Amino acid sequence: MIAELGHFALALALVLALAQALLPLIGAHVRDGRMMASAAPLAVGQCLALIASFACLVYVYVINDTTVLNVVQNSHSLKPLLYKITGTWGNHEGSLLLWVNILGLCGAAVSGFGRELPTALRARVLGVLGLISVGFLMFTIKTSNPFDRMWPPPPDGQGLNPVLQDIGLAMHPPLLYVGYVGYAVTFAFAIAALIEGRVDAAWGRWVRPWSLAAWSFLTLGIALGSWWAYYELGWGGYWFWDPVENASLLPWLIGTALLHSAIVVEKRDALKTWTILLAIIAFAMSLLGTFLVRSGVLNSVHSFANDPERGLFILALLMVYVIGAFLLFAFRASAMIPTGIFAPVSREGAIVLNNLLVCSITAVVFVGTLWPMFADALFGMKVSVGPPFFNAASFPLVVPLLLAMAAGPLMPWKRAQLFSVVMRLWWCAVIGFAAFFLALLLSGQKVMPAVGFAFAAWVVGAAIADIADRTALFRTNLGNSWNRAKGLPRAAWGAAIAHAGVGICAAGIAGMGLAQERMVALAPGESTTLAGYEWRLEGVRDVEGPNWTARRATISLLKDGAVVHVMEPSRRWFPIARQNTTEVAIRTNLIADLYAVIGEEEAGTGKAVIRLHYNLLAPWIWLGAAIMALGGGLSLADRRIRVSAPNRATARMVPAE
Amino acid sequence: MMTRKKRRMWILLLCALGLGSATALTLTAFQDNLVFFRSPSDVMAQQPGPDRAFRLGGLVEAGSVERDAAVSGQRPTVRFRVTDGAHVIQVAYQGVLPDLFREGQGVVTMGRMVDGTFRASEVLARHDETYMPPEVADALKRSGHWNPAQGAAPPPATWNTLDPARPAAPGRTGS
Numbered sequence: 001m002i003a004e005l006g007h008f009a010l011a012l013a014l015v016l017a018l019a020q021a022l023l024p025l026i027g028a029h030v031r032d033g034r035m036m037a038s039a040a041p042l043a044v045g046q047c048l049a050l051i052a053s054f055a056c057l058v059y060v061y062v063i064n065d066t067t068v069l070n071v072v073q074n075s076h077s078l079k080p081l082l083y084k085i086t087g088t089w090g091n092h093e094g095s096l097l098l099w100v101n102i103l104g105l106c107g108a109a110v111s112g113f114g115r116e117l118p119t120a121l122r123a124r125v126l127g128v129l130g131l132i133s134v135g136f137l138m139f140t141i142k143t144s145n146p147f148d149r150m151w152p153p154p155p156d157g158q159g160l161n162p163v164l165q166d167i168g169l170a171m172h173p174p175l176l177y178v179g180y181v182g183y184a185v186t187f188a189f190a191i192a193a194l195i196e197g198r199v200d201a202a203w204g205r206w207v208r209p210w211s212l213a214a215w216s217f218l219t220l221g222i223a224l225g226s227w228w229a230y231y232e233l234g235w236g237g238y239w240f241w242d243p244v245e246n247a248s249l250l251p252w253l254i255g256t257a258l259l260h261s262a263i264v265v266e267k268r269d270a271l272k273t274w275t276i277l278l279a280i281i282a283f284a285m286s287l288l289g290t291f292l293v294r295s296g297v298l299n300s301v302h303s304f305a306n307d308p309e310r311g312l313f314i315l316a317l318l319m320v321y322v323i324g325a326f327l328l329f330a331f332r333a334s335a336m337i338p339t340g341i342f343a344p345v346s347r348e349g350a351i352v353l354n355n356l357l358v359c360s361i362t363a364v365v366f367v368g369t370l371w372p373m374f375a376d377a378l379f380g381m382k383v384s385v386g387p388p389f390f391n392a393a394s395f396p397l398v399v400p401l402l403l404a405m406a407a408g409p410l411m412p413w414k415r416a417q418l419f420s421v422v423m424r425l426w427w428c429a430v431i432g433f434a435a436f437f438l439a440l441l442l443s444g445q446k447v448m449p450a451v452g453f454a455f456a457a458w459v460v461g462a463a464i465a466d467i468a469d470r471t472a473l474f475r476t477n478l479g480n481s482w483n484r485a486k487g488l489p490r491a492a493w494g495a496a497i498a499h500a501g502v503g504i505c506a507a508g509i510a511g512m513g514l515a516q517e518r519m520v521a522l523a524p525g526e527s528t529t530l531a532g533y534e535w536r537l538e539g540v541r542d543v544e545g546p547n548w549t550a551r552r553a554t555i556s557l558l559k560d561g562a563v564v565h566v567m568e569p570s571r572r573w574f575p576i577a578r579q580n581t582t583e584v585a586i587r588t589n590l591i592a593d594l595y596a597v598i599g600e601e602e603a604g605t606g607k608a609v610i611r612l613h614y615n616l617l618a619p620w621i622w623l624g625a626a627i628m629a630l631g632g633g634l635s636l637a638d639r640r641i642r643v644s645a646p647n648r649a650t651a652r653m654v655p656a657e
Numbered sequence: 658m659m660t661r662k663k664r665r666m667w668i669l670l671l672c673a674l675g676l677g678s679a680t681a682l683t684l685t686a687f688q689d690n691l692v693f694f695r696s697p698s699d700v701m702a703q704q705p706g707p708d709r710a711f712r713l714g715g716l717v718e719a720g721s722v723e724r725d726a727a728v729s730g731q732r733p734t735v736r737f738r739v740t741d742g743a744h745v746i747q748v749a750y751q752g753v754l755p756d757l758f759r760e761g762q763g764v765v766t767m768g769r770m771v772d773g774t775f776r777a778s779e780v781l782a783r784h785d786e787t788y789m790p791p792e793v794a795d796a797l798k799r800s801g802h803w804n805p806a807q808g809a810a811p812p813p814a815t816w817n818t819l820d821p822a823r824p825a826a827p828g829r830t831g832s
Contacts, residue, residue, distance in 0.1 A: 163756075344667050356671055360679035367683050382694035382792050384712055386767075389690035393682045519752060521727030528730055580756040599733075599753030600724070607727040609753050 003068050006056025007147040010097075013049035013104065014137040016042055020107070020130030024123035028195075036123035040111035043126050046133065047104035054088075054101045057146050061088050066153040070094065070146045076159035076576050078547040086170030087160045092294060092310075093146035095173055099290070100136050102174070102181045103129065110185060117206065124192035125185075132184050135317045143310045159576035162548070168228040176221030176248055180286040182214020183251060186258065187283035187325070190276045194328045197335035199276065204266030207279065209636055211262055214282075215255045216632030222248050223625030234582035234597045236517060236613040238621055241390040246369040247289035253362040254282040257355040264348050268413060270340035271348070273333045274355070280329060284322045285362075291318055292369075343415040350408030357401040364393045402455040402506065406462030409495055410469060424469055428461030443514050452510025459503030463496045491638040498631025505624025511592075511617025519611040521602070527558075531614035533594070534558040540601060540608055548572040550583070553598040553608060557587075569598045569610075593618040692767065696796030697744040700770065707771045710778075713746060714765040714793045715739040722760055739764060739775070741793075743800040750777040763793040 020042040027035025060068050061084050064077045074091045075084060083090075089098040107129045114122045140146075163169075189207050193199045225248065230238045239245060258278040264271045291314040342348040368385045375381040406428060410421050436454035443449055468474070470492060471484040518530045527536035538554040552570035556563045567585035574581065587594040592614060599609035694712045695705070705711055721738035732751045737760075739746050748766060758764065758780060768777035 352668065352671065356675040360675045363676070363679045364683050364686075368686075371687075382795070384692045384694065385687075386690065386692055389686045392690060393686035396682055397679065519732045520730050521733045523729055526729050582756060597753070602724065602727045605727065607729065609727065609733045611753060 002056050002059050003065065003147040003149065006053045006060070007145065009049045009053035009056065010137065010141060010145075010147070013046050013053065013100070014134065014141060016046040016049060017130050017133035017137055020046055021127055021134050022130075023127075024130070025127035028120045028123040028127070031120070033119070036119050039123045039126035039130075043104075043107035043111045043129070046130070047108035050097075050101045050104040054097055057094060057097060058085055058088050060147075061085065064157065066155070066157060067149055067151065068146075069148040069150040072150055072154055072157045074160050075157040076547065077156050078576070079160060079165070080546055082167070083160060083165045083170070086167075087164070089173050090160055090164045090170070093140070093144045095177075096136070096140045096144050096294075097146055098174060099177050099181065100133060100140060102177050103133055103136065103184060106181050106185050107133070110188075114206075121192055121196065121203075124195055125188045128188035128191045129184065132188070132321065135320070139310075139313050139317060143313050159547070159574065162572065162574040162577050162579050162581045163232055166228060166232055168224055169232070172221055172224045172228060174221075175217050175224060179214050179216075179218025179221055179248075179255075180251060180289065182210055182217060183255060183279070183282040183286045185210045186214065186279040187321075190279035191325060191328065193276060193336075194325075194332040197332055199265065199272040199336050201266050201269055204262055204264075204269075204275070207275070208259070208262040208266055211255060211258045211279070211282075212632050212636050215252070215259050216629040216636070218248070218252045218255060219625050219629045219632065222252060223622045223629075226625075227622045230618070231584050231586055232581070234584045234611075236515070236595060236597075236611070236615065238512065238618065241368075241387045243369050244293050246365050246390075247292040250362060250366060250369070251282055251285040251289055253358050253365065254278060254285050257358040257362075258282050260351045260354050264340070264351055268340035268342065268348055270342065271352070272336040276333065276336070277329065278355070280322070280325045284318070284325075287314070287318045287321065291315055340414075342413070345411070345418055346416045347408060347411045347413045349416075350404060350411055353404050354401065354408065357397055357404070361394050361397045361401070364397065365390065368393065399451075399455070402459055402502075405499060405502065406459055406465075409466045409499065410462070424465055425462055428458050428465055431461050432458035439510075446514060449510045449513035452506055452513060456503045456507035456510060459506065460500050463500035463503065466496045466499075467493070489638055491635045494631045494633070494635030494638070496631070497634060498628045501624045501627030501629075501631055503624070504620050504627055508617045508620030508622075508624055511620065512615060514616045515618070516614040517612070519599075519609065521607045521609050523605060523607045528610075528612070530612050531592075531594075532559070533564075533614075535596070535610070535612055537608065537610060540598070540606075543570065545572065547576060548574045548581075551598065551601065553596075553610070555585070555596050555610065557594065565594065567594065567596045569596045571598050588619055590619050590623075592616045694765075694792045696741045696792075696799065697739055697746045698741055698796070698800055700746055700775075701744045705770055707769050710767060710769050712765055712767050712792075713739055713748070713775050713777075714763070715741040715746075715796055716793065717758070717760050717762060717764050718745060719761045739766070741796045741800045746775050747773070748775045748777050750780055752780075754780055765793065 020039060023035045023042070024039035027033075027038070057070075060071055061075055062081065064071060064075060064084070066072050070091065070093050074094070075087050079087065087094075089095045107126060110122070110125055110129065114125070117125070186207050189203065189210070193203055222245075225245070226238045229235075229240070258275065261271045261275045261278055265275045291311065294310055294314055340348070368389050371385055372383050375383050406425060407421050410424055432454040435457035436450050439450035439453040440447070467485070467488075470488055471481040473481045516531050518528060520528050522528065522537040524537055524539045527534050529535070534557070536556045536558060538556055540551055540553045543550045543552045550570040550572040552568050555567045555569070557565040557567065565587050567587055569585040570583045572581045572583055573579075582597055585596045595613035595615055595618075597611040597613075599611060601608045692710060692712055694714060697713070697715050700713065716739070718738040718740045721736075723736045725734040725736070727733050733753070735750050735752075735754060737748055737750075739748055748768075750766070750768075765781045766775065766777040767779040767781070768775055770776075
């Protein structure tokens, strides 16, 4: 009964989405006020229907209703309640329902926060969001209905894939989806602007917060996924350049470019067509990510069982939205006339450079990710593109990006003096060189990590220089600087903090370049040494969990003969899924992670295979990402976003047609 | 101040530079780092040299997994055979096998051929136990041992005795 209600709510949402797609768009075209006004209530209605549908799915999971196919395939009565709930989106059907739910919430948010928007623009934005919703709801209902029944019901479900029974991964999809769907909103704004044939600063003021919010969530989502891979898969790495990881990185990269170019639209009324193009590509990349993950066309460590019919459907959706958007762009983009003119050396120029480099990196990652698919389709070649390619091809582009991102915020708009920027950054370069030589000396001549540390110091230093410059630190007395710091717009703080986050993340990545690893077979009582510690295997014992049993090792870490830590890695066995998982033991002091994994045990001798890692600065990778997202959040809280955007000049209210 | 024309030229020039460098980087990186997939039959037909890393995929032959007696303080070594039904390749791997590694299931490994043995540097893990890597499925189809339309892959214990002309009856893979 509840499952049918959920199914009905889903169908209702589709009907409302269809109305939301048609009425406001037609209304805006014929300038019918009542039709345009229907957009907001329809968006809210669609959102409520979707929430009801999602609640129904959560409910059937919680009561473990085995007449619902999706529950049978992905749940089990013995699973802890938390994972029964999060398991709702731990599978294809449920995660799609979550996707459309977030889209519905975004639509409701646009209609709620968007009261200040011109009526026609708001109607068009909501109309485009409705169109997107229609496509994905049709996809959900047609190919991936989570409420399909099963008869006769089996005694119990098959259980959720054990590696997904984890709180980090439970939160990963919602964060990622908020990011993906956020770009649906900037896409809708871009399409609405193309239809109207007009982009102005007020438009930029609306697009910027949405792209900022999407970017912040995507940053957190990617970081959480990477962190999960680090502690759950137990390989000791944090990023594998896996197609599915790249699929989330592509929209993030384009989103980073969009975020910056939207500032130029807002502040300087330039780069308009470019920003619209980026908004379209960002959403296209989000859809591509969904397609790559959901269709299984690419070989990936994350591949779930897949279905070609679904892949084809998403590909069709991708084509319709993206080709439609590009056609519209081709016909209407020439209507956008830039008014802001700038010199190559200026804040705008630096942002153009940022966009260029970020887009080049995107191109490299895009080609590397999709090449195996094309090579197979075109030449029948079975190839794979691994981490060495991505490292080799993206590194030369990341270097100038890190160099330039330090200088950009210190440049004034319109025209900058390179000399004055150099004068304010020279000490960062000194710190960078010092970091390089220090790292080289301490790490034993490892060049690449040392380069990484140099750039990390340079970027963090430049972020501090930016704030110091704005608060006139050392040029006036401290009290004065303090007052200036308090008066600084939050967006300035946000930008500096986000840039510093990039530097901290870079330091973490450089530190992982110095990670040490050791894999040995040990009998209880035996020990090995790594990173100045003596690691002694005390023993291995059996442990019982709610839906698993485990072998848990006790490893003592000794320094100078005294035990300083005890670590307990384990290897779990999930009888329902007939699968093992690795539970890594991690001990961190925020400077380095001690990381231990237990592998197989040898029958008879009692020897166990132990893998030990010493990961220098590993936590900084995710800490840096969290700081980036924090910077984004701070920027979102800026006054000029909270205070409503000024209305467009009345003289320009006359439509462009 | 710059004229609009001049600025446009600048931007175009920069774009060309960015695009050009991205292309150049991609191509040079491709040259060194593209990894080809080979099935055991491909390896038998043309033995790649020890200098070229590639990916070997197929099914782990049932009963072929052997662990060398663990020596304290040393990396453990595992040996197993990968088959596509027509040919078998011996694989040696120093390390811990991923959680989802099973006899009789699809596997993809990366490494080099040294003295007739495939020395794997990496054995790829999957999230899902029913998942069959697409290349492995393809290799099995090419060797004539499996028609996916007839159900799951036959148990690998029977692989080397099957008649390639007569595809196996559907059956569950061993677990």
